[in-house]
Amino acid sequence: AQSVTQPDIHITVSEGASLELRCNYSYGATPYLFWYVQSPGQGLQLLLKYFSGDTLVQGIKGFEAEFKRSQSSFNLRKPSVHWSDAAEYFCAVGANNRKLIWGLGTSLAVNP
């Protein structure tokens, strides 16, 4: 079955520390992968996407993600976290029926 797993429900990091949010997927075909961010009380905003080509993709707000086919992973990273990065992060896979398959999200808290 197609699925997306975000193993970490909640993560806390200190401001200035590096960040890695994990995403694993199960999908039979070539995956199209997305990371979204949701600030409190807001809709979701696209951070970055992977369709093909270079497996390291750059996104907005200084985020990047690496697609690893052998590990079925698409982990999100940021070298230095800012307090404004505190939010909910969602990983998603684009399915061939026009829909997206979503992970349950990871809530990020940033300590000053």
Next chain:
Amino acid sequence: DVKVTQSSRYLVKRTGEKVFLECVQDMDHENMFWYRQDPGLGLRLIYFSYDVKMKEKGDIPEGYSVSREKKERFSLILESASTNQTSMYLCASSLSTGYTEAFFGQGTRLTVV
């Protein structure tokens, strides 16, 4: 810039009321979606529309219906609101076939009392 607009940020309705949530996109997108978001449950798809007057049930359609009379507008209808429909509702749109990203509205926080 792509824009998806939901008609209300916050709504409070009474049990048994018929509730309309409206969503408009200005990007000529074919696909529109209604999701419900609850803590710990992520985004759950209620209904999906891929064309005018076309709709498809999502994972949790019970208690909801939708209407898409024009390409840019997708309405979610709660026929008889219940307290267990208190939630955040998110509308999204995407371009067409394939794997294009979805664009989201700001969300409607609905409280049913």
